[in-house]
Every structure is written in structure tokens, then in C-alpha cells.
Amino acid sequence: MNDPALNDLITLYRRAAHERPPPAADQKILANAKKDRRRFVPTPRQLASAAALLLLAASLSIHMHASRRSALPTDSSVLMNDTTSVYLIHMPVQPSSPLARHLMFDTYSPH
């Protein structure tokens, strides 16, 4: 729309209108613009990717949990390995100090 009469009127208006916002508004808006740089704002694509990953992790976790429960205990999970057995066999069971010996004697000695 190229209306010279309207354009002249608009020019007249532009030269008459001089209002400006208060400086406090400038400070607030520009400060927010800078602050927003440090804030992470996810895009819809990022949100969708994060949701998909979360769903995958949750389904994997559920799957692993379910398979662990349904599996029968194996021998290896019940029996001790060699290192543990050797340690238990060689573990000192006799009281080593006189006090311990005294206590053991008092506790367990047959009367």
C-alpha cells in the first residue's frame, strides 16, 4: 500500500511522537536478556530426545529387575569362593589377650 497522503501523515506523526520508556525499564529488560544467556532453555527436539532416553532407561531398568527376580539362584551366588573359605578357615578363634581368655573362660567354661 503506497499512499503518499498516508505516508505524509505518518511522517508528521513520527516527528510529533517523542515518548520513551523510563530508563528503569531498559535496565530490567537488558539485564534479563543477559541473564537468559546462562539459563538453559531446551528446544522441543531436546525435550523429545531426553524423554526418549528416559523411557529407554526406565524400560531397561524394569527389564533387568524383572529378569533378576525370575532367575533361580545359581551355585556361584550361594557358595563362597575359595578366598573366603580360606580366610574363614584360618580366622583366629582362640582368645588372643589374657582378658579375652579370662572372659571366654568365665563365659564358656563348664561349671
Added chain:
Amino acid sequence: MDCVSRPPRIVFCIHEDIPLTFASVLNSQSPLSTSSSEPGPPLAASLSDEACMVRYQQDDAAAFRVLYTRYRDRLFRYVLRLVTRASEAEEIFQEAWLAVIQSKNSYRPSISFAAWLFSIAHHKAADRWRSLKRHAPDWQYAGEEQPRDVTDEYIAAGDTPEHGTHNDHLRKALLDAVQRLPLPQREAFLLKAEGDLSLEDIASITGVPRETVKSRLRYAQQRLRDTLRAWQ
């Protein structure tokens, strides 16, 4: 679209029966340039609005500053003449810019930045009307508005006494005439004058057909001319 590159047109007479007093007003006021007082960084300042917005999406705060400098005064005047109170105008102005900051990633460069910005401000004003349970069109169409002096407290420092009382009165008459326009006409005029938007963009923002915008602008033009002629 770009305020910085807006050509400073000198108009000596807007109508054959309007004497040179208008020309004196036109020539006595310095061209209104939103960016003259706060030039942005040279690189960003040479970019288009859309390119600046893309750079701001990439966290270039200087690009935002350029955009803000270009559109600050224009958006403020648009909002100031759209609402009833100056305090309301300030709030809507800030809300609109904060919305630009918060939704910067939703902006697409295929859209004119000015149209996007003024559309946000339009919706903020509409939200305000709704929240205040006002029905804006009826309120505005009633034609019972009194002239408001919402602009007086925002007169820029450039208005020096040497401009003279006559020019002040003339300017005030024009601004009052704009203020008295019914809202649809006023908004169409302001979107054209402050936003420098196309008819299509104005139609899109205000949600009416292009032909309706044309007719609103025509009515606004007629009313303003009548008012100024009567003032003479």
C-alpha cells in the same frame, strides 16, 4: 522494516489547505531515530533484524541490544497509545520484551521480527484487557473516550523550550487526534506508523482481512486530517 534505515523525509505540507505552520513543525523536530542515542556494536548494527535475532538465539546479547535499541521507543509508543494508563503501558512494554527473551528459540527468521514483536505486544495488551474484564472493542468503539495525557510524562529531553508553544500545541493536537481514534483504526495506524508493518502483517496481527486493514487506515487518515484541519 528497519528503523535505523528509515529515510528522514522532509514534508513541507501535508495538504494544500494546511499552511506552512505544519512545515515549521516538521522541520523544527529532529528526525525520530530510535537508535541514534544508543548505537549498537558495529557488526550487529549492520545486520537485519532477523539476522540479529538469529544471533541472539545463539546467545549474542549484543544482537539483542541492537534490536532493543531499534524498537524500544517504537514499541513503547505503540503500547502507550493502545492502553488507558501509562503504568499499564510500561507493564505491557516490559512483558512484551521479556516474552521475546523467554521465547527467543521459538522465533523463525522467515517471519519479520517487527511483526513478531508487535504481535507479542498486541497479545499482551489483549491479555491485560481480558484480565481486567474489559471488552476492548466496545469500550473503544463507543467513541466516548476523553483525550488522555498519557504522553506528557514521557516527553523526551529533546523537547526544548525553543520549539515554541505553537509547535507544542500542534504536536499535542495531532497526538490527541491519534488518541481519539477508535481502537481498531488507532491500532492499524500505530502498527503502520510505529511498526512500519505491511498490510498483510497488520491483518495477521489484528486477525482481520487485508481489506479491512486498508479501510481502517483510510478512516484513520480521514479522521486525523479532519482534526488537524479543524485545529487550524
